[in-house]
Amino acid sequence: MKKYIAVTAITMVALCCYGQQQVMFTQYMFNGLALNPAYAGSHETISATFLAREQWTGIDGAPSTQTFSIHSPIVNQRMSIGLLLLHDNIGVTDQTGAYASYAYRIPVSEKGRLAFGIQGGATFYDAGFSSVSPDNPVFANGDVNEWQPNVGFGMYYNDDRFYAGISSPQLIENQFDRDNPDSDSRLVRHYFATAGYVIDLDRNLKLKPNLLVKAVEGAPVEFDVNANLLIHEVIWVGASWRSFDSFDGLVQLQITPQLQFGYAYDFITTTDLSRVNGGSHEIMLNYRFVFNKSRIITPRYF
Numbered sequence: 001m002k003k004y005i006a007v008t009a010i011t012m013v014a015l016c017c018y019g020q021q022q023v024m025f026t027q028y029m030f031n032g033l034a035l036n037p038a039y040a041g042s043h044e045t046i047s048a049t050f051l052a053r054e055q056w057t058g059i060d061g062a063p064s065t066q067t068f069s070i071h072s073p074i075v076n077q078r079m080s081i082g083l084l085l086l087h088d089n090i091g092v093t094d095q096t097g098a099y100a101s102y103a104y105r106i107p108v109s110e111k112g113r114l115a116f117g118i119q120g121g122a123t124f125y126d127a128g129f130s131s132v133s134p135d136n137p138v139f140a141n142g143d144v145n146e147w148q149p150n151v152g153f154g155m156y157y158n159d160d161r162f163y164a165g166i167s168s169p170q171l172i173e174n175q176f177d178r179d180n181p182d183s184d185s186r187l188v189r190h191y192f193a194t195a196g197y198v199i200d201l202d203r204n205l206k207l208k209p210n211l212l213v214k215a216v217e218g219a220p221v222e223f224d225v226n227a228n229l230l231i232h233e234v235i236w237v238g239a240s241w242r243s244f245d246s247f248d249g250l251v252q253l254q255i256t257p258q259l260q261f262g263y264a265y266d267f268i269t270t271t272d273l274s275r276v277n278g279g280s281h282e283i284m285l286n287y288r289f290v291f292n293k294s295r296i297i298t299p300r301y302f
Contacts, residue, residue, distance in 0.1 A: 022169065022190050023065045023088050025051060026240060026248045026264040027284045029210045029226065029302050033069040033082050035192050036167035037101035038117030038156035041073035041080025043300055046289040056268065057278040061091040071101070078105055080115070086123075097123030099152070099169075112159035119152040119169065148174040148187065163302050164195040191215045198230075198301045206230040208238075208301055220244065228252075233299050236262070245269060246280070254299070260286040 025031050031051050032039035048070040056062035071082030082101040088094070099121030105113045127144040154167030168191050175186045196210035212224035220243075228238030228250065236252035246269055252262040262284035288300070 023053075023063075023067070023086065024214075024242075025053060025065075025067075026224075026242075026266060026280075026282050027051065027250060027252075027262050028194065028212050028224065029196055029208075029228075030252070030260070030262060030284055030286060031067065031069070032156070032165070032194075032302070033071055033084050033101065034067050034086070035169060035194065035212075036117065036154035036156050036165045037082065037099075037119035037152055037169070038103045038115040038154040038165060038167065040071040040082035040101045040103040040117055041077070041105055041115070042113075042156065042158050042163075043071070043288055044073060044077070044298075046070065046072040047286065048289070049284065049286045051282065051284045053280065053282040055266075055280040057281060063088065063090040065089075073105070079103070080105060080117075082119075084119070084121075092128045094126040095123050096126075097121060099150075101152075103156075108157070109159065112157065112162075115156045117154045117156065117167075119154075120150070122147050122149045124148075148172075150174065150187075158302070160298075161198045161301070162196070164193075166191070166193045168192070188217050196302050204232050206233075206301075210302075226250070230301070240264075242266075252284075258288045258290060260284075260300075262286075 023034070025034065028035060031049055032042065033049070049068070051067050053065040055064070065088045066086070068085045069082060071080060073080045080103040084099045084101065085097070087096045099119045101117055101119035103115045103117035105115040108114050124147050125144055130143050150170045150172045152167065152169035152171055154165060156165035157163065168189055170187060171189060173187050173189055191214070193213040194211065196208055199207045201207055206229070208228045208230065210226040210228070214222045223243045224240060226238060226240040228236045230236050234254045236250065238250040240248035240250065242248065246266040248264055248266045250262065250264045252260060254260050264282040266280035268279060
């Protein structure tokens, strides 16, 4: 019975609020282009990241998200370009998008750069609500199949120990089901702020606290507070708290100077969902391409 209630709740969330909540990640500090176009080029070389998230495992129709991003500086490290591909499925709704980004990076200190970024692209929304209950007019007439263009903006500062950024990845509040005059479903603009700092504890230990703040109209401000411990520049071990949602455990492994693997598990704190699901799983792979064999790859902390 509890599982049935959870499935029904997911379907209603998809019906009433699809497109209003942008995808979330526990390993946001290693997947910056998904939140901020100004992040492009911050790895100082071509960098590709794949991330897959399975949320609320054990519940039919629970969110499933995949992203792939690639970005690189160009033209004397001042300009950067990037590409973000995303897919997100929840209940009977599905969205697939592609966004290109451009960032201009200004040196403000010996190691620090301030970047201004923009992005543009489109997302295809496919909502098959009629499959839920064909006899119910609320569902039967609710199918949506349409492309929605959008643009985003962000600012991002980073040096070798500190980063901070603000962004709004989708500025246009598109209306869904535009052919239906009674539809009030629309994309709600999200605002993100991120920051993190690396602290030396001793020669082989570093601590990196991170903070993500998300604000959206009609919902409480959400906080994601995280701390990661870096051991011997090889293993990250961390924990996070996401307001109104979960406690999370993270581990990242620097397999080679160019290849990094990450895994996160979310312990759901929402009472009703925590009783009927197996938590949320997230994996991340990042690879930095280096074509000059004499170039030294410096560690990336974010």
